[in-house]
Amino acid sequence: MTKPDPSETSEPDGPSAMGYVVVWIVLIVLATVSLLVSQMYGGGGGSGELAISLTIAAVKAALVAAFFMHLARGRAVHSMVFAAAIAFFLLLVLGVIADVGTRSIASAYVDDVGN
């Protein structure tokens, strides 16, 4: 049996205590920005506003994964599992949106598409 490479088996390296606090401050600021944006555009309820808040959410999630969950300096295989989960998640959600979003087009050709 080969000796394991220490970088492959040791606990993933995280930031310093101060590093964690800085990431947390950024997360709190981003959450507050997201809240303010939603209050500013409140009532308009456009999908642009939703796109902004989901983009901010994605940045927050990336920060949590990279630093709190140690993906940034962890094993590549952890990032691969994480990336696969995101890809499958998006495939599921976007596939469903593509379905409901094109039913009016499809109904022009097919009688029983459920709309």
Added chain:
Amino acid sequence: MSAELEVQYDTLARQHATARLGMWLFLASESLLFGGLFALYAAYRFIYPAEFHAAAAHANVVLGTINTYLLLTSSLTVALAIYETKHARRHRALILLAITIALGVTFEILKGVEYGQHLAEGIAPGGYYSYAALPAHGAVLYFTLYYLMTGLHALHVFGGLCALAWLWVLLYRGRLTPDSHLALELGGLYWHLVDLVWIFLWPLIYLVN
């Protein structure tokens, strides 16, 4: 965590590396469990955009936002608890872990208050919905998904809290050491996932008004 080497591994480090990878695979499967509900949300929001906006305006943004700050902070404290354990400062780690648990418990209490307020108004899931002030079809779907998504998430918070409480006891008894604290590391990963899910639930449920 027991530092016993299982027969199929040549070193403890390799055994731990496998456990870490297993945890990531579990988290990936968890994200797809929530993925089904997010897909449903996307479909119904697409079909009933106006009704979803009207219903979301009725969600309790204040409690939802407080809970967002609580969970983000609890992610910090659990990360720091692991950091302090690694650096042999057990007392600090115990305090940080206790703060994490307190934040999670507060999250659950606020969620309970929120559910109580909605239920008192007749906003219940599915066929039990009886709130006349909001447009029928879309609002019922919004609130049913609201209960399903936040309910499933709250169950995960509860599971995470049980794990953290168990880890606190292990740490208190000196079973988690700077060199051997895999269980705490994995428990922390699970807690961060609970935070990640909420990061997306919060804008979708509370900020789309």
